[in-house]
Every structure is written in C-alpha cells, then in structure tokens.
Amino acid sequence: MKRGVFCFGVFVLAVLFIAFSAHGQDIPVGFFAPITGPAAADGASAKNAVELGLKEVNDAGGIKGKKVNLIIYDDRLNPQEAVAIANKLIEKDKAVGVVSGSYSGPTRVTAPIFQKAGIPMVAGYAVHPDVTWDPTQKKPNDFIFRNGFLGEIEGAAAAEFAVKNLKAKKISIISMDNDFGRAISSGFAARAEKLGAAILSKQMYKFPGEKDFRPFLTRIKEGNPDLIFAAGYYNEAASIVRQAKELGITSQILGEEGFDSPKFLEIAGPAAEGVIIATNLDRDDPRPLVQNFLKNYRKAYNEDADMVGASSYDAFMILVNAIGKAGTDSKAIQKALLETKDYNGLTGKISRFVQGEVVKPVQIQVVKGGKFRRLGVVDNWEVITPPTK
Amino acid sequence: MLWQQLANGIAIGSVYALISLGLTMVYGILRILHVAHAGIYTLGAYVGLLSFRIVGNFWLSLIMGMAGAAIAGYFVERFLYTPLLHLPRIAPLIVSIGLFTALEEAFRIVAGPHTLAYNARVGLGDLSIGSFHLTETQLLILFITFAILMFLWAFLTKTRTGLAMRACAQDPETTSSFGVNVGGIIAINFLIGSAMAGAAGVLIGVYDNQVWPTMGSIPAYKALAIVVLGGLGNIPGTVLASIVVGLAETFFIGVLAIPFPRDAVAFIAMILVLMFRPYGLLGKA
Numbered sequence: 167m168k169r170g171v172f173c174f175g176v177f178v179l180a181v182l183f184i185a186f187s188a189h190g191q192d193i194p195v196g197f198f199a200p201i202t203g204p205a206a207a208d209g210a211s212a213k214n215a216v217e218l219g220l221k222e223v224n225d226a227g228g229i230k231g232k233k234v235n236l237i238i239y240d241d242r243l244n245p246q247e248a249v250a251i252a253n254k255l256i257e258k259d260k261a262v263g264v265v266s267g268s269y270s271g272p273t274r275v276t277a278p279i280f281q282k283a284g285i286p287m288v289a290g291y292a293v294h295p296d297v298t299w300d301p302t303q304k305k306p307n308d309f310i311f312r313n314g315f316l317g318e319i320e321g322a323a324a325a326e327f328a329v330k331n332l333k334a335k336k337i338s339i340i341s342m343d344n345d346f347g348r349a350i351s352s353g354f355a356a357r358a359e360k361l362g363a364a365i366l367s368k369q370m371y372k373f374p375g376e377k378d379f380r381p382f383l384t385r386i387k388e389g390n391p392d393l394i395f396a397a398g399y400y401n402e403a404a405s406i407v408r409q410a411k412e413l414g415i416t417s418q419i420l421g422e423e424g425f426d427s428p429k430f431l432e433i434a435g436p437a438a439e440g441v442i443i444a445t446n447l448d449r450d451d452p453r454p455l456v457q458n459f460l461k462n463y464r465k466a467y468n469e470d471a472d473m474v475g476a477s478s479y480d481a482f483m484i485l486v487n488a489i490g491k492a493g494t495d496s497k498a499i500q501k502a503l504l505e506t507k508d509y510n511g512l513t514g515k516i517s518r519f520v521q522g523e524v525v526k527p528v529q530i531q532v533v534k535g536g537k538f539r540r541l542g543v544v545d546n547w548e549v550i551t552p553p554t555k
Numbered sequence: 556m557l558w559q560q561l562a563n564g565i566a567i568g569s570v571y572a573l574i575s576l577g578l579t580m581v582y583g584i585l586r587i588l589h590v591a592h593a594g595i596y597t598l599g600a601y602v603g604l605l606s607f608r609i610v611g612n613f614w615l616s617l618i619m620g621m622a623g624a625a626i627a628g629y630f631v632e633r634f635l636y637t638p639l640l641h642l643p644r645i646a647p648l649i650v651s652i653g654l655f656t657a658l659e660e661a662f663r664i665v666a667g668p669h670t671l672a673y674n675a676r677v678g679l680g681d682l683s684i685g686s687f688h689l690t691e692t693q694l695l696i697l698f699i700t701f702a703i704l705m706f707l708w709a710f711l712t713k714t715r716t717g718l719a720m721r722a723c724a725q726d727p728e729t730t731s732s733f734g735v736n737v738g739g740i741i742a743i744n745f746l747i748g749s750a751m752a753g754a755a756g757v758l759i760g761v762y763d764n765q766v767w768p769t770m771g772s773i774p775a776y777k778a779l780a781i782v783v784l785g786g787l788g789n790i791p792g793t794v795l796a797s798i799v800v801g802l803a804e805t806f807f808i809g810v811l812a813i814p815f816p817r818d819a820v821a822f823i824a825m826i827l828v829l830m831f832r833p834y835g836l837l838g839k840a
Contacts, residue, residue, distance in 0.1 A: 202663075202668060203668065204668075204769075206667075206668035206669065207668075207669050207670075367812075369808075369812070371808075372816050372817060372818070375773055375817075375818065376817065377759075377763040377765065378563070378567055378762075378763065380563040380566075380805075380809075381560060381563050381564075381804070381805040381806075381808040381809030382808060382809065384556055384559045384560050384563060384809050385556070385560075385808075385809045385810070385812065387556070387559075388556045401670050401765060401767075404764070404765075405763060405764070405765065408764055412681075412690040412691075412692070413559070413688065413690065414681075414688060429669065429670065432672055433670060433672045433764060433765060435672070435674060435764075
C-alpha cells in the first residue's frame with residue numbers, strides 16, 4: 167500500500183515536471199471565443215483566423231526562437247463560462263497575454279479579472295465600453311486593449327457616411343436591444359442629427375429571438391425614409407434585409423459590422439445586393455498583408471474571411487508583436503502595447519491606443535455581386551477618435 | 556399600413572395556430588402537456604429543409620416535413636407517453652421536457668449550430684390590392700393553414716374516426732366500452748397533431764428563411780400560453796387565440812410602437828384569461 171502511494175507520488179511528480187518543462191519552452195497565450203452555442207459561426211471564424219496567425223508566427227520560427235502555445239477555450243457566449251476560463255488561463259495555464267475572440271458579454275466580465283491579475287488582453291471585436299473601462303472604479307482598465315471599434319464610434323462613422331456621402335436626410339433606425347445595438351444606434355443618431363438629418367423613428371427589437379421584422383419594417387415603410395440604419399448580427403441582418411425587400415421597401419439599408427459575415431450573404435441571398443455596411447475589414451485593401459490573409463484563409467478553410475476573423479487575427483498579432491518587443495513579462499507586454507504606434511494591422515493602420523481604444527479609420531463596404539467590396543473610408547478625426555474619460 | 560400589419564399579424568398567428576393545435580389535441584385526449592411538441596416542430600423544419608435541398612421542390616418538402624414530424628410524434632406517443640400513462644401526469648411531463656432538450660441537442664450535433672437558409676420559392680408571386688400587400692410566403696402560410704384547418708374540421712365532424720376522437724376527448728373509458736379502439740385513436744391524434752407541427756416548422760423555415768436547432772424554444776412556451784388562452788383542449792378556441800396573439804404582437808410593435816417584448820404578449824393575455832375566464836376564450840364556464 168505504502169509502496170503504491172510512493173509510486174503514484176513519483177508518477178505525479180514526473181508528470182508535473184514534464185508539463186512544466188514543456189511550458190518553459192513555449193510562450194503560453196490564452197484565447198477564448200464562442201466556438202459552440204448561438205454565436206458559433208463567429209466563434210469558428212475567430213478561432214480559424216487566430217490559428218492561421220499562430221501557424222504563420224510559429225512557421226517563421228516563433229518569437230525569438232520560442233514557439234507560441236495558443237490555449238483555446240470555448241465560452242459558449244456565456245459570461246459565467248468566461249469567468250471560469252479567465253481564472254483558468256491565469257492560474258493553470260499561466261498565460262502571458264490573452265486574446266478575446268468573443269462578444270462583449272463574455273469579454274467584459276473577464277476584463278476586470280485580467281486587469282487585477284496584471285495580464286494584458288487584446289479584444290478582437292467586442293464593442294462594449296466596459297471592456298476597457300472599469301465602471302466601479304471609474305478608471306480605464308489599462309491592461310485591456312481593443313482592436314475593434316467602440317459601438318458609438320462605428321455608429322457615428324456610419325452616420326457620417328450616410329449623411330455626407332449618401333445624402334440621406336430622412337432616416338429610420340431599427341436596432342437590436344442589447345449593449346451593442348444600443349451603443350451603435352445612439353452613436354449613429356447623435357452624429358446624424360448633428361449633421362442635420364432627421365431621425366424619423368427608432369425601433370428596438372428583442373435580441374436574441376426576434377425573427378419576424380415585418381411589423382417594424384411596415385412601420386418604417388410608412389415614413390418612406392431615404393435610409394434605414396439597421397443594427398443586428400448576421401441572422402437578424404439577413405432577415406431584415408430580406409423582409410424589407412419582400413415588403414417592397416426601396417430605401418437604402420445601411421448596416422454595421424454584425425452584417426459582415428458570409429452567413430449574411432448566404433441567408434439574405436439576392437436581397438443583400440446593394441446593402442452598405444460600416445465595418446473594419448476592407449477586402450479591396452491592396453496591402454499584401456490583407457490580400458495574403460484573405461487568400462490563405464480561403465485556402466485553409468474553404469470559405470471567405472469575415473470581420474470577426476480579421477479582427478481576432480489582428481488582436482492576436484498585436485499581442486504577438488508586443489511580446490516580440492518586450493519579452494514574456496506581462497507588465498513589459500502591457501507597456502509595449504501602450505506604446506503601439508502606426509501599427510500596420512490587417513483591419514487598417516492603427517495610429518495608437520487611447521485608453522485602450524483603437525484609433526483607425528472605419529471601412530465602408532457595399533455588397534456587389536454577392537461579395538463585400540470597398541465603397542469608402544471614414545477617417546475624419548473628429549469622428550474616429552475615441553473620447554477620453 | 557394598417558392592412559399590411561393585419562396581413563403580418565394573421566400570417567404569424569396562422570403559424571401559431573398550426574403549432575398550438577397539436578398541443579391542445581394531445582392535452583384534450585391524454586391530459587399531458589406535450590412540451591416536446593416544439594421539438595417535433597423543429598424536426599419538421601429540418602426534414603423539410605433536407606428534402607428541399609435534395610429535390611428542390613417546396614410542396615414535396617412540405618409533405619416530407621409533415622410526414623417526418625408525424626412519424627416522430629407517433630413514436631413519442633407509443634414509446635414514451637403510453638407506457639407512462641398509469642403514472643401521475645408529472646412523469647410524462649418530465650419525460651417531455653427531457654425529450655425536448657435532447658432533441659435540440661441532437662439537431663445541433665447532426666445539422667450543426669449554424670442557421671440554415673430555407674430558400675424555397677413556389678412561384679406564386681406577391682398579391683397587391685391597393686395598399687394591401689401579401690408577400691408570397693404570407694400567401695403560402697394563409698393558404699396552407701386554411702387547407703389544413705378545413706381538413707381538420709371535416710375530419711372531426713364528418714368522419715366516424717373524428718367522432719370517436721371527440722368522444723375520446725370527453726370520456727375515453729365510455730368510448731372504449733362502445734367498441735372504439737382508444738389506442739388507435741390516440742395514435743391518429745398524435746399523427747395529425749405532429750404533422751401540423753411539422754407543417755408549421757416548414758412554413759416558419761421558409762417565412763424567416765432560417766432553420767436552426769433552438770427554433771422551437773420560443774414556440775415551446777408560447778404555444779402553451781396560446782393553448783391556455785384558447786381553453787385547454789378546445790380546438791376553435793386555440794385557433795382564435797393564435798390569431799389574437801399574432802395580431803396583438805404585430806399591433807403592439809408596428810402600430811402602437813410600444814417598446815414591449817413581443818413574446819410577453821401571449822403570457823399577459825394568458826394571465827388575464829386565467830384571472831377572468833379560466834375556461835378560455837371560447838370555453839363554457
């Protein structure tokens with residue numbers, strides 16, 4: 167019996183030793199995304215894109231000879247799950263930095279945990295203000311960085327394009343009733359009204375769950391707006407666009423990055439043609455970084471990359487870049503991230519981070535021939551610079 | 556616009572009717588709350604979509620969806636509910652809830668978590684009379700629901716089996732003593748109710764152009780509220796309640812513009828009915 171216990175003890179020590187020595191060589195980087203559950207398509211895009219980035223980094227010899235070990239977790243779009251993941255990444259996996267490939271819900275609950283542990287996190291596309299801001303202490307989470315736009319910024323940029331370029335004077339808004347929908351539609355409405363457009367109506371629909379947008383759209387149709395600003399993820403977006411077409415609505419539809427998915431094009435079908443969106447991925451960006459990514463993604467996964475994938479890839483590469491400059495100490499990585507300047511990102515040139523918020527132009531894309539194509543860029547500093555608190 | 560909202564409301568109400576009828580029929584005859592009925596509805600949508608992707612014909616996919624749902628409903632009755640009928644009614648209810656969860660997970664594992672497009676067109680075209688505009692899918696829903704309701708009405712009132720079914724709903728034991736095969740009647744009841752749920756699944760799949768694993772979760776409880784509203788087991792009451800809920804939801808959103816969660820409408824109506832007319836809209840005290 168005693169002998170058995172002794173043998174077991176030796177075995178455990180051996181396993182621990184092997185585990186730790188393996189960890190010693192690699193650089194552990196954490197990653198979480200909603201790989202299953204209601205946002206599984208976005209989770210898959212994020213994971214695929216980051217794995218593509220991982221392969222590029224490790225094939226090129228890793229960071230100063232050390233391979234990056236990506237630790238992947240599935241948060242199932244569940245904040246409770248995300249809290250457990252954050253603690254695991256800190257305690258068990260000893261991650262030096264973390265990439266969020268998830269939505270606002272899971273990302274914002276992990277932010278204070280990583281902030282407290284002093285581990286930098288770069289969020290790919292989560293939009294909620296409280297990702298980078300601690301509302302209880304009223305100060306920024308200075309270990310948290312965001313590669314995607316704040317909802318308000320993206321909404322304001324969409325309004326800028328709607329009023330200045332599309333000459334919309336009468337606008338109706340339909341938005342999902344969640345953090346993202348509220349932030350982006352209030353940003354849109356504020357900027358559009360400032361530029362002199364009239365907001366005819368602002369309707370919120372239940373998210374998740376709403377599928378029948380005809381009652382909302384019938385009401386919009388009566389006002390006969392020049393433009394409809396619609397906020398939703400690809401399922402809702404596809405339904406809105408299709409049902410608007412069925413009801414004979416001819417107003418221009420302007421969406422946001424939630425539309426930016428091959429699933430939107432697939433479900434909406436021909437009704438998607440001509441729909442304009444504000445997003446952060448420009449497919450027609452001539453830089454080799456962008457064109458190679460789009461090509462390699464297509465080759466690896468046999469489908470087109472989307473905004474979520476590109477943003478998560480960027481978040482991962484921003485972190486890797488900082489580790490390359492600063493080494494594996496979390497505090498040094500944070501410092502390198504704070505000093506980011508004119509970084510050449512897949513989703514645009516990042517001039518800097520302001521209180522963790524990215525500063526880069528907003529892309530305007532249009533659906534043409536069943537694909538997202540470039541229509542314009544909003545780079546007015548007044549619009550795209552995040553407000554400091 | 557009012558006319559358009561009327562069309563929107565009746566269309567969605569018709570689908571609610573198709574889902575709720577099966578539920579109320581099962582309750583009427585077995586006194587079981589058949590929660591898994593919403594799973595059968597989702598199954599109908601998936602079978603219909605699969606058939607549509609193979610053969611490309613909407614009508615055939617509708618029939619396949621109904622047939623798939625009917626067979627599944629029959630199996631549920633034969634192998635899950637009938638063996639439990641001697642137990643308190645809570646037992647089949649628990650089984651039903653368990654089965655519903657299992658079905659949703661099964662759909663996710665087999666068909667994937669993504670929303671699938673059900674892009675069926677039948678070539679009816681839209682119907683416009685003045686400001687009244689019915690889209691093709693709305694026409695389809697109204698037409699199919701009307702046809703199914705007519706069939707159900709004729710079946711229940713004009714055939715001997717229908718008579719036996721109504722008798723069973725009132726008193727299975729006495730009906731049995733008249734030489735009616737009650738087990739067979741229950742099976743037919745499930746076949747018809749489940750086929751209607753399958754039709755609803757296919758119609759919603761086409762109407763929203765989306766089929767996804769958890770599409771049954773809202774209908775699961777909304778149909779329950781509608782059935783109570785209509786008076787448990789009361790078929791005309793359930794049809795009326797479905798249309799009322801569909802119209803109320805549409806008008807709350809589209810005409811009154813009250814920022815009010817749509818899915819609450821059925822429940823508020825249910826609470827009011829339970830307070831003032833516990834026997835349902837058309838029931839007798």
